[in-house]
Amino acid sequence: MEFDNNIPIYIQLVQQLKIDIISGKIKSGERLPSVRDLALQTKVNPNTMQKALTELEDLKLIYTERTNGKFVTEDKALILKYKEEYADELSKKYFANMQNIGFDKEEAIKYLSQSGGKK
Structure with a gap:
């Protein structure tokens, strides 16, 4: 993923993950990779990825199960x-x-x- 220097990286991550969810690339109910793995895939700092995931949780597009990780909402x-x-x-x-x-x-x-x- 290439980033635009004029927009904070975490916002760009939120946008891309949001697109991946609404397009079905990441399926409803699917477990997301760990924060560390997502950060490695996108070549960003894990703290930046965590900030993006927190934003997606605030939007209710993902949720966390304490010991099982983060999942995409099933709310179609x-x-x-x-x-x-x-x-x-x-x-x-x-x-x-x-x-x-x-x-x-x-x-x-x-x-x-x-x-x-x-x-």
Whole structure:
């Protein structure tokens, strides 16, 4: 994972883990690797990873079982809520960017439907 120097690393970790959860890359109910292992995988300090995980717990996306570790929530409605919020955020960015280059909303929608989500 490459980090943006303008955004705190723990916030970027929260965002990436959140995306991994809402996209299903990390499954509902799945046990997360240990803080140390996650820190090694992402090449960050374990304290930074712990801060990100604490934030995800505050968002109720993960929870801790004392002796078993950290798990992804099984609350599908909550995951869907965050997925919809993220989609809304991406949509707003898309339309703002398209407006910045001179497209109106209808043109941006037309362009998007014509491109078919090509990568």
